[in-house]
Amino acid sequence: MHARGLGTRTIAIAAACGFGSVDAAAASRDRVVLAIPAERLDLTLRQLATQTGQQILFDPATTGRRRTAALHGPIDPDRALRTLLAGTGLVAKRVRAGVIIIVAAPPARVPQARIEVVPPDAEIVVTALKRPTTLGDTEISMDAVTGAQVQMRGAYDLRSAAALLPGLVPIATAPLQQRIAIRGVSGTGESTVGLYYGETPISGPSGTTFDPAASTPDVDLVDVDRIELLRGPQGTLYGASSMGxxxxxxxxxxxxxxxxxxxxxxxxxxxxxxxxxxxxxxxxxxxxxxxxxxxxxxxxxxxxxxxxxxxxxxxxxxxxxxxxxxxxxxxxxxxxxxxxxxxxxxxxxxxxxxxxxxxxxxxxxxxxxxxxxxxxxxxxxxxxxxxxxxxxxxxxxxxxxxxxxxxxxFTQVLARQATSTASCARHVALTGGAGCTPAQRSAFQAYLQTRLxxxxxxxxxxxxxxxxxxxxxxxxxxxxxxxxxxxxxxxxxxxxxxxxxxxxxxxxxxxxxxxxxxxxxxxxxxxxxxxxxxxxxxxxxxxxxxxxxxxxxxxxxxxxxxxxxxxxxxxxxxxxxxxxxxxxxxxxxxxxxxxxxxxxxxxxxxxxxxxxxxxxxxxxxxxxxxxxxxxxxxxxxxxxxxxxxxxxxxxxxxxxxxxxxxxxxxxxxxxxxxxxxxxxxxxxxxxxxxxxxxxxxxxxxxxxxxxxxxxxxxxxxxxxxxxxxxxxxxxxxxxxxxxxxxxxxxxxxxxxxxxxxxxxxxxxxxxxxxxxxxxxxxxxxxxxxxxxxxxxxxxxxxxxxxxxxxxxxxxxxxxxxxxxxxxxxxxxxxxxxxxxxxxx
CATH class of the missing domain: 2.40.170.20 (TonB-dependent receptor, beta-barrel domain)
Incomplete structure (x- = not known):
C-alpha cells in the first residue's frame, strides 16, 4: 500500500531517524499463510499489508514499476518483506509496531527531524470485518482515524473525536453522559450503536428509566492505535445494539x-x-x-x-x-x-x-x-x-x-405536585384520613415546602x-x-x-x-x-x-x-x-x-x-x-x-x-x-x-x-x-x-x-x-x-x-x-x- 500524500522527501526524512531496518528480531514471529502472485512491487506490498495486518507506506515514485516474485504458503512477515524487496535497492524501516515505510537505501544517516508517519485514510489497515483489510478496500461505509491523527488534532474523548469521524453524532443526555447515534438511528433503551474498547462491547447501566443508551463510556483517548466507525447495521458480526x-x-x-x-x-x-x-x-x-x-x-x-x-x-x-x-x-x-x-x-x-x-x-x-x-x-x-x-x-x-x-x-418536579390531589390524598392517608380538603391541602403544601x-x-x-x-x-x-x-x-x-x-x-x-x-x-x-x-x-x-x-x-x-x-x-x-x-x-x-x-x-x-x-x-x-x-x-x-x-x-x-x-x-x-x-x-x-x-x-x-x-x-x-x-x-x-x-x-x-x-x-x-x-x-x-x-x-x-x-x-x-x-x-x-x- 502506498503513502499517498507523503512525498519522497517526507519518507526519506522519516527513514533517516534511525528507527532500524526490519529484521527477524524487529517484527512479529507469527507465520502467515500468504497468497501473493508475481506482480508489480506496489501491488504486492499492498497485498502483504492486507494479509499481515501491517501499515506499509511508500511513495509510488520510489517503487516505480519494479516487479517481484510470488509468495505462497506459511511464511514469517519479515522474511516475506525482505523477499519482496530483494534486489530492488529499497529497504524497510519500522517506525513503530505495525507501521513500516519503504525507502531507498540511504548512503548515510543524517540526523533530521521526525515527521509522524500517518497513513493516508484509504491505506489504514482495519479489522472491522473481523479480518485485516485496507480502509479503501473495505466493502462497507466506514471511517478510521489513527492514534497519530487523534493526537495531532488534540482529541481526547468521543465528543472531540466525532469531528474526525463523519456520521458519528454524540447527543448530550446529562452531566458526563451522552447518547451516540449513526444515520439517525437514535432512541431510548439499549444502545443503537455498539461501542467496543478493544474486543469488549460495553453498555451503560439501565438506571431508573431502563435506558442504557443514555450513558456511553468515554475512556480517555491516550495511546490509541486507531478508532473505527462502521456505519449501518452490523448485526451479523457484532450483534445486538449495532443496528445503527x-x-x-x-x-x-x-x-x-x-x-x-x-x-x-x-x-x-x-x-x-x-x-x-x-x-x-x-x-x-x-x-x-x-x-x-x-x-x-x-x-x-x-x-x-x-x-x-x-x-x-x-x-x-x-x-x-x-x-x-x-x-x-x-x-x-x-x-x-x-x-x-x-x-x-x-x-x-x-x-x-x-x-x-x-x-x-x-x-x-x-x-x-x-x-x-x-x-x-x-x-x-x-x-x-x-x-x-x-x-x-x-x-x-x-x-x-x-x-x-x-x-x-428534582425541585421543579416536586414543586409541581403542590396542586396534585393524588399527592395530597397520599399525605392525608399517612394520618389515617381520606380525601383532600382545603385545610388538608394547605397542610400538604406546607410539608412539601420542607422537602425543597x-x-x-x-x-x-x-x-x-x-x-x-x-x-x-x-x-x-x-x-x-x-x-x-x-x-x-x-x-x-x-x-x-x-x-x-x-x-x-x-x-x-x-x-x-x-x-x-x-x-x-x-x-x-x-x-x-x-x-x-x-x-x-x-x-x-x-x-x-x-x-x-x-x-x-x-x-x-x-x-x-x-x-x-x-x-x-x-x-x-x-x-x-x-x-x-x-x-x-x-x-x-x-x-x-x-x-x-x-x-x-x-x-x-x-x-x-x-x-x-x-x-x-x-x-x-x-x-x-x-x-x-x-x-x-x-x-x-x-x-x-x-x-x-x-x-x-x-x-x-x-x-x-x-x-x-x-x-x-x-x-x-x-x-x-x-x-x-x-x-x-x-x-x-x-x-x-x-x-x-x-x-x-x-x-x-x-x-x-x-x-x-x-x-x-x-x-x-x-x-x-x-x-x-x-x-x-x-x-x-x-x-x-x-x-x-x-x-x-x-x-x-x-x-x-x-x-x-x-x-x-x-x-x-x-x-x-x-x-x-x-x-x-x-x-x-x-x-x-x-x-x-x-x-x-x-x-x-x-x-x-x-x-x-x-x-x-x-x-x-x-x-x-x-x-x-x-x-x-x-x-x-x-x-x-x-x-x-x-x-x-
Whole structure:
C-alpha cells in the first residue's frame, strides 16, 4: 500500500531517524499463510499489508514499476518483506509496531527531524470485518482515524473525536453522559450503536428509566492505535445494539521487540472559565525479548468549567476530572499463538450540571441545587489468537463493572405536585384520613415546602461478562468464511433516593435527608451464533452472506423501602417481570471492483435491539413491557482514487426501515420515565467524503444528510410529544458536515512544523416531534472551528491548539422536561491548549 500524500522527501526524512531496518528480531514471529502472485512491487506490498495486518507506506515514485516474485504458503512477515524487496535497492524501516515505510537505501544517516508517519485514510489497515483489510478496500461505509491523527488534532474523548469521524453524532443526555447515534438511528433503551474498547462491547447501566443508551463510556483517548466507525447495521458480526452502526476504539498493543515510551503534558485555559491540564505517560517493556511484553499507560486530565450559577454564587462550574491507568500484556509462546490481556481503570468526575439556560445569558445557570456526578469503570479482558495453516481462531473473554453516581435537580418536579390531589390524598392517608380538603391541602403544601430544594441521588451499577469465539478461514482462496458464538451475562442495579439539599449551598445534605427511596434490579442474558462467508464469484465480483441467530432474556424487579408520597413511588410492586425473544439477523452484499481503484458495493442488512420491561408506578399490563425493535437497511456505496492517487472519493445512499421503534414516555406527573414502542420510522440519507493531497497539503471534506421521520401516527404522548406521520425524529440533524486542511513543512534547524484547521457544523434540530409538544423547542445550528500547530525536533513535540476559535455557542442539545426547561449543552467557549511531549 502506498503513502499517498507523503512525498519522497517526507519518507526519506522519516527513514533517516534511525528507527532500524526490519529484521527477524524487529517484527512479529507469527507465520502467515500468504497468497501473493508475481506482480508489480506496489501491488504486492499492498497485498502483504492486507494479509499481515501491517501499515506499509511508500511513495509510488520510489517503487516505480519494479516487479517481484510470488509468495505462497506459511511464511514469517519479515522474511516475506525482505523477499519482496530483494534486489530492488529499497529497504524497510519500522517506525513503530505495525507501521513500516519503504525507502531507498540511504548512503548515510543524517540526523533530521521526525515527521509522524500517518497513513493516508484509504491505506489504514482495519479489522472491522473481523479480518485485516485496507480502509479503501473495505466493502462497507466506514471511517478510521489513527492514534497519530487523534493526537495531532488534540482529541481526547468521543465528543472531540466525532469531528474526525463523519456520521458519528454524540447527543448530550446529562452531566458526563451522552447518547451516540449513526444515520439517525437514535432512541431510548439499549444502545443503537455498539461501542467496543478493544474486543469488549460495553453498555451503560439501565438506571431508573431502563435506558442504557443514555450513558456511553468515554475512556480517555491516550495511546490509541486507531478508532473505527462502521456505519449501518452490523448485526451479523457484532450483534445486538449495532443496528445503527459500531464504534471501535483500539489501543496500542505491547511490543516485545523493543523498549519505548512516551510522556505528554499540557495546560488549557477556557475563555471566561477555568484552567485545565493533562499529564500522561506510556511505557512499553519487553519482559522476554520477542515473546512477552507489557504496556503501561497512566493519565490524568482536568477540563476547566465555564458555567456560572448566580443563584448559588458559584462560578466556572462544569469542570471535569478524568484519571486512570491501563495495563496490557502480550505473550507469544509460539509463532502460531498470541495472548493479549487488558486491564483498564478510569475515574471521571464533573463538579456540576454542565448545562446552561440561554434565557439567562451565555453560560449562566440558576439551578437551585448543585449536581456533581462521578463514574468509575473497571474492565479486564483476555484475547487469544491462534493460527494454523488453514484456520485462524480468536477467543475473547471480558468482564467490566461500571458505576455511576448521578445527581439531578428534582425541585421543579416536586414543586409541581403542590396542586396534585393524588399527592395530597397520599399525605392525608399517612394520618389515617381520606380525601383532600382545603385545610388538608394547605397542610400538604406546607410539608412539601420542607422537602425543597430537592434532588435525585442515584447510584447505578452495571456488571457484565462476555465471551466470544470465532473461527475464520485463511481467506487466500475464492471462498472465505467466519463462524462464531457470543454470550453475555449482564446485571444492573439502581438506587434512586429523593433527598433534600441545602438551600444556601445547593449541595445534598449529609447524612441524607430522604424523601423517598426505590430500588431497581434487572438482568440481561444474551446468546448468539453467527456465520459470514465471502465468495469471489469472479476476480472483480465478491458476494457476502451473513446470518446471526440470537436469543435473549430480560428480567427486572423493584422495591420501595421508603415510599415518596409526593410523587407516588409506593405504587411499585415487588413482582418480578421477564421478557424473552429470539430471531435472526441477515446480511447480503455484492461488491464489484472496477479497473483501477474503484469499489462499488450494495448491502441489505438487518439489526435489532432487545426489548424489556418497565418498573414504573401506575403502568398498565400493556405498558409494563415493550418489544424488541428492528431495522432493515439498504445501501449503495462507492469508493475511488483518482489523479495519481492524490484524490480519494467515497459516498453512499441508504434507506432504513425501522419497526417497533423503542422510545421514551413519561408518567403524567413527569417524575418517571419508561420505554414504549412507537411504531415505524423511515430514514433516508446520503454520505460523501473527499480527500485531496496537493504536495504537503491535505484537504478533507465530508457531508452527511439524514432525513429520519415517523412512519405512522403515535397513539399517545411520549417524552417528545404526540408524533404524527412525517414528523422528523427529534435531535437528529438533517445535515452534518466537516472540513479540514493539514500540512507539514520543514523549517530551520531540522525541525518540522505542522498546521491544521478543522471546521464542523450541523443544521438546527427540533427537540420534540412537533410544536404540539409542551416542551417543543429548536436547538440552534452549530458551526465550530478548531486550529492546531506544532513543531517537532527529533523525539520532541511542542504544540498549540485553539478549540472553538470563533468562540461560537456550538449547541449540542437543548432539552426540556418536567425537570427543567431549555437546558442547553454546548461546546466550551474558546479554549487555548499548550502541549509538550517526548518519545523515548
Amino acid at each position: 452502526g459500531t464504534l471501535r476504539v483500539l489501543f496500542n498493543q505491547p511490543d516485545a521487540t523493543r523498549w519505548s515510551g512516551h510522556v505528554d503534558a499540557g495546560v488549557s485555559a477556557v475563555q471566561g472559565g477555568g484552567i485545565g491540564g493533562n499529564l500522561a505517560a506510556v511505557v512499553n517493556a519487553p519482559i522476554v525479548q520477542d515473546t512477552l511484553a507489557a504496556r503501561i499507560v497512566v493519565h490524568r486530565r482536568t477540563v476547566g468549567g465555564y458555567v456560572d450559577n448566580a443563584l448559588l454564587g458559584v462560578k466556572d462550574t462544569g469542570g471535569v476530572l478524568r484519571q486512570g491507568v491501563r495495563l496490557g500484556l502480550a505473550w507469544t509462546p509460539s509463532p502460531s499463538l498470541r495472548i493479549d490481556t487488558l486491564a483498564l481503570h478510569q475515574d471521571t468526575r464533573i463538579d456540576d450540571a454542565g448545562f446552561w439556560y440561554p434565557d439567562l445569558g451565555r453560560y449562566r445557570n440558576d439551578q437551585p441545587v448543585r449536581t456533581p456526578n462521578r463514574e468509575r469503570l473497571d474492565l479486564a479482558s483476555v484475547t487469544a489468537h491462534w493460527t494454523t495453516g488453514a484456520l485462524a481462531v480468536v477467543a475473547t473473554g471480558s468482564h467490566y463493572r461500571w458505576t455511576i453516581v448521578k445527581q439531578g435537580d 430544594p430537592g434532588l435525585l441521588y442515584q447510584p447505578f451499577r452495571v456488571e457484565s461478562s462476555t465471551a466470544e469465539v470465532r473461527v475464520s478461514s485463511d481467506r487466500t482462496g475464492v471462498l472465505g468464511w467466519t463462524i462464531g458464538g457470543f454470550v453475555e451475562r449482564r446485571r444492573d442495579s439502581a438506587e434512586s433516593y429523593t433527598v433534600r439539599a441545602d438551600a444556601a449551598t445547593g449541595l445534598r445534605i449529609v447524612p441524607l435527608d430522604i424523601t423517598g427511596l426505590r430500588l431497581l434490579h434487572s438482568a440481561l442474558d444474551q446468546q448468539a451464533a453467527f456465520a459470514e462467508t465471502n465468495w469471489g464469484v469472479t476476480s472483480r465480483l465478491t458476494a457476502t452472506l451473513g446470518l446471526r441467530y440470537f436469543h435473549y432474556t430480560r428480567t427486572a424487579y423493584g422495591s420501595v423501602p421508603i415510599p415518596n408520597i409526593i410523587t407516588g413511588t409506593g405504587a411499585i410492586g415487588t413482582d418480578r417481570y421477564a421478557r424473552a425473544d429470539d430471531g435472526t439477523n441477515l446480511k447480503a452484499e455484492l461488491a464489484y471492483r472496477l479497473p483501477g481503484e474503484t469499489l462499488v458495493y450494495a448491502i441489505a442488512a438487518e439489526g435489532f435491539r432487545p426489548g424489556g420491561v418497565n418498573i414504573t408506578p401506575d403502568l398498565s399490563d400493556q405498558e409494563r413491557s415493550y418489544d424488541a425493535d428492528h431495522v432493515w437497511s439498504y445501501e449503495l456505496g462507492a469508493k475511488t482514487r483518482l489523479a495519481s492517487d492524490r484524490l480519494a472519493l467515497e459516498g453512499a445512499l441508504y434507506h432504513i426501515d425501522w419497526a417497533d421503534t423503542i422510545y421514551a414516555a413519561w408518567s403524567a406527573n413527569g417524575a418517571f420515565g419508561y420505554n414504549r414502542n412507537i411504531g415505524t420510522v423511515r430514514i433516508d440519507g446520503v454520505e460523501a467524503k473527499a480527500v485531496l493531497s496537493i504536495g504537503a497539503v491535505r484537504l478533507t471534506g465530508s457531508a452527511n444528510y439524514t432525513d429520519a421521520r415517523l412512519g405512522e401516527d403515535q397513539p399517545v404522548d411520549t417524552t417528545d410529544g404526540a408524533g404524527r406521520r412525517g414528523d422528523p425524529l427529534p435531535n437528529v440533524p438533517r445535515l452534518a458536515y466537516a472540513m479540514g486542511v493539514q500540512t507539514s513543512v520543514p523549517v530551520a534547524g531540522g525541525k518540522v512544523a505542522t498546521f491544521g484547521v478543522d471546521a464542523v457544523g450541523a443544521t438546527r434540530v427540533r427537540t420534540a416531534f412537533n410544536d404540539r409538544s409542551t416542551y417543543y423547542a429548536v436547538t440552534p445550528a452549530r458551526f465550530v472551528i478548531d486550529a492546531n500547530a506544532d513543531i517537532r525536533l527529533a523525539q520532541w513535540r511542542a504544540g498549540i491548539g485553539v478549540r472553538n476559535l470563533l468562540n461560537a455557542v456550538g449547541a449540542n442539545r437543548l432539552t426540556s422536561s418536567a425537570f427543567g426547561t431549555r437546558q442547553l449543552y454546548s461546546s466550551a467557549p474558546r479554549t487555548v491548549m499548550l502541549s509538550l511531549d517526548r518519545d523515548f
